[in-house]
Amino acid sequence: MLQCLRQTVLRSNTLKNFIYKNEKLNRNIVDIYRFICTEKKQQCNFNLINSKSNNSINNNSSSGSNLSYSGLKSYYSTHVNSEDKKVTILDLKKKYQEGKPLTMVTAYDYCSGKEVDRAGIDMILVGDSLGMVMLGEKSTTSVTMDQVIHHSKAVIKGNKRAFVVGDMPFGSFEASPRDAVQNAIRLVKETQVDAIKLEGGKKHQDKIKAIVEAGIPVMGHIGLTPQSVSSFGGFKLQGKTAEEANKILEDALALQEAGCFAIVIEMVPHAVATSLTRMLKIPTIGIGAGNGTSGQVLVYHDMLGMYSDFLPKFVKQYANISKHIQEALSNFKQEVTSRSFPDSLHSFSMKENELNEYLTPLDNQKKIEKQQLLYENSEILKNTSKKSTVSTSIQEPNTTQSVSKPLDDNNTKLNNNIIENVKKQMNSKVLEDKKKKPKVVVIGAGAMGSFFSAKLAQNNLADLWMVSGWKEHVDHINKKGLILHNIGGETQEIRSIKATLDSLDVIKDGSYPDLALVLVKSNSTKQAALTAAKMISGNPNAVVLTLQNGIGNRESLESCIQEKGYKNVVWQGVTSNGAQVVSPGHVKHTGHGLTYLASPNLKLGVNSEMLQPKSKEEHQALEALSEILNQAGILTQLSYDVDSLVWGKVVVNAAINPLSAVLGVPNGYLVQNEYSKQMMKKIIVEGMDVCKAKGIRLPYGEDSEEGFKYVAQIAERTKANYSSMLQDVIRGQQTEIDSINGVIVEEGEKLDIPVQYNKMIMEMVLSCHKKNDHISLATCNK
Structure with missing residues (x-):
């Protein structure tokens, strides 16, 4: 059997086609192939095709090499898509010769390595800056080789295509060329980085040359070298005098002569870095060195706003992730303390008969609320098949993975047909959703009325009307939109709200609201009740919901509606969100809170499966409203005890x-x-x-x-x-x-x-x- 497999590997293309169609067997076949090559002690050439990314991988391996699947992945044939293949020194050299700027960003763990790679960055640097941004040190000099290796391994696991450079930490190369080579070999061998970076100029020329002769690509680093920051008197600009600039030039030429494939130039004047770049025959990577270098590098945590100790002048922040992290953590704390997380979507249930058997003895001892627990269990059961709720700003479709690349013309046609059908279904779903979009009228345009209106309208979840006697506020909303100032500082201009001073405008087209949301002061409840009754008069299925403060508002609304001869249900709700109208047309969200909804017809501990048809229908409607509010970003739960x-x-x-x-x-x-x-x-x-x-x-x-x-x-x-x-x-x-x-x-x-x-x-x-x-x-x- 082994002989047959050997013949197949070395002489036939059949196996390649088999691997192409059976991706899951790739790793096992490579392992067998490695065994065969090692046993025969001969050089083998084998193209391995990955069916998912359509990559061909070409590897020349000698019998003495430590061949692995991840090692095979780092080589590629000319048939691979340029955006998917592993970046090599040849690719970097080609871009440099074509005058295309090179990009490099630091990464320190699996997640950051994965994100930098997915962004299409050319090179990842596992820098000794990890000491400051990951470990909280005041400088980079305390970083050890073990720490660089630890973080490099994690980055490599998250990376597929970027060229990865590992930083040689302080003390790992200065003593002698022998030490430099041994540590460079250890870093490459234990982590599988593609190259190493080494700080310092011509005084380290002999170490760099020895490492290059050992077969390891070296990236130099001149100008401000953080490992020597104490000798510079701090993080200060270098090359600002003619003498300093000439010294940096000498360093650059020495590193090029020693065999560096690229040089990082840090914190030097634009003119100096640009002149060096033009004189050298290898790429320069600038960081605080102006726009005339061959490429640029920034620290991941600096550019994304994740490191708050200080921000160098040369750093441009492309995001402020720290703010979003703090907001997310605060939301988590708020949801935990208010017991809104975990909800039924994020909890586990058990079979009702098993739970009943477990609870009955405890219930007999008056130690638990059996019916309430049975109801909560049923809610979890009902939601187990639902997708976990994730903020719509976070969710995004992974289109690159959802449709695999077609293998032939027939598959191409098939995939196109599938895609067209999906599009038709999605368009049909959108039209259907538009038809189902509820009409909502908010009675009262104070702080909470404006806040709820803004949240419901911002995601186009409802055909939303506001009724208010505040003319300036109504005019601003109709002319310039309602401006929502979020807690994080962002503002949103919402123009889909229709505001009016006359409630009859809401129903003049003959369509009546599905929901009348009352958010007025308690002393205005009677007037709001008359308005609500008018709004729902033509829709017997419409619901009135009050989120007002105080006692007796729901009863007043219900009494007025019944006196008018209508039988529409009136729901009660409360919210602990904070809001403030700062000026006409502007509402500010000042505090996160939980919103509860309840109906007097749905009592504590009543299982939804045991409800009468009319009550069951109301329960489903209440759940539907809760879902809409949650989609709007208003955390909402149902309650079964109105009092x-x-x-x-x-x-x-x-x-x-x-x-x-x-x-x-x-x-x-x-x-x-x-x-x-x-x-x-x-x-x-x-x-x-x-x-x-x-x-x-x-x-x-x-x-x-x-x-x-x-x-x-x-x-x-x-x-x-x-x-x-x-x-x-x-x-x-x-x-x-x-x-x-x-x-x-x-x-x-x-x-x-x-x-x-x-x-x-x-x-x-x-x-x-x-x-x-x-x-x-x-x-x-x-």
């Missing part, structure tokens, strides 16, 4: 809003000042005592310390936000104090529960209802 939902928010608002209004401070100040913290705790205790007496289970339990932690977290997340109550006080408008602290006072007095702190803060806010001409948000910032 818990509403009263939980009332206690939060009671502790934050009136205190911020009386003190004239943003939310975050309340948890930073010891006196305001104590007052918050007293207000929370009273509110929680009222809820306990009414039999209402709050989302944060019965422990007042846990209640304070929950409220403090919201205040911290919205620390830059000025509460709506403070804004009302500043504008001299009526506040919502009666439907927040006032409700706690009213219910507490009915139940004979002490509520003196809520009553005191309520009276202080009421005393501020007269317009405060001497207060503004500007003065609050001082």
Whole structure:
């Protein structure tokens, strides 16, 4: 069998065709081939074709070589696409001779190596700068050979085509040519880098020459050499005098004579670097050396905004990844502390009969809420087949891998047919989605009304209308769009919102909204209810949702709608997002939060599979709205206890809003000042005592310390936000104090529960209802 395989490998093209069509066997065949070549002690020539990238790989191997699959990959034939093949010194030389600039970026691990390679960068440098950007050192001199090898191995694993250069660390080559060669061989042998880089000029000419004679390509490095930074007196410009410039020229010529295939020139004047480049016959790679070199190199962490200790003058930041990392981590912290992550999409379930068997004994002992856990398990089961939710700004189709390259004309036609069919299906899906896009009217264009409108409209998730009596705001939205200022600092101009002063404009085309979202102050609920009733009058399936603060708003809306003879359902929701209208047409998102939706018809612990048809339909509609809000970037979950939902928010608002209004401070100040913290705790205790007496289970339990932690977290997340109550006080408008602290006072007095702190803060806010001409948000910032 071995003899037959040997004959096949050495004399026939049949195996090549077989490998071409059976990619998974490539690695095993290469291993067998290596064994054959080693056994026969002869040179073999073999073209290995990778069916995925259509690469032909040509390798000449002697019996004494350490041949491996990754080694084979580094060679290629002339039949390989230029953008896919492994970059070699010949490719770099060719680009240099054609006058095409060379690109090089540092990388230090698998992920950065992979990203640099995918970007099509010519060369990757595993630099000793890893000491500073990866290990937190103050300079590069402490980096060891072991560390360079460790990071180089990781980069090589992530790289497919770029030419990889490993940096020789300080102390690895200075002593003697023998040491330099031994360490260079170790670096190449253990990591499989394509070349090494070595800092220093003509004083190291003998070491460079010895390494080159050992068969290892060398990239030189002159100008500012970071390993010698202490001798320069810091990271300072080199070559700024004629004497210094001539010395750098001597170094460059010496390195060229020693056999370097390229030279890095760091932090020298543009004119000096350009003149050197023109005098040399090898490429120069500039870093802080102007635009006249043969190519450019930058440090990965510098150019992407990931290293904040300092930024050299010569670095251009092409991104600020650190900001996005911080935002993502903050979102993670917020979602964990608010228990919105993990949700059902990111959790595991078990079979219902097994779970029921496990829970029944515990339920009999009154140790758990069996029905609630059964319901949560069913929600996870339902979502196990769904794709995990990923921000649409993060997701992108990998088109280079989704359609493999055709093998022949028949396959080409087949692939084209498939692609056309997919396009037709996608276009059909887009048209279908457009037809299904809900019509939403937002009643109220204050901070939260504007924020929710902006989020729903920015991704074209709804045909969105806003109804408001604020003429300047409406005019700006219609003429220039609604400007959303995100927490990260980015602004978005949203022009798809239709704003109006007259609610009849919404329905004059004969189409009625599917959802009326009420976001007005509690004292405007009755007027909003009349508007909502008018909006849904022609759509019996339309839903009204209130996200207002306070108690009794949902009931007022429902009562008004029923009095008009309509049977549309009214849902309750709460949100802990923070927002502020900074000027007409401009809304600022000031704090991340979670939004909950609930219906009085869907009770705690009721499994969706056990609901009656009408209730089941409502449950599905509620889920659909939740999904739309999540797609809009508003983190949303369903709740099955309306009282818990509403009263939980009332206690939060009671502790934050009136205190911020009386003190004239943003939310975050309340948890930073010891006196305001104590007052918050007293207000929370009273509110929680009222809820306990009414039999209402709050989302944060019965422990007042846990209640304070929950409220403090919201205040911290919205620390830059000025509460709506403070804004009302500043504008001299009526506040919502009666439907927040006032409700706690009213219910507490009915139940004979002490509520003196809520009553005191309520009276202080009421005393501020007269317009405060001497207060503004500007003065609050001082």
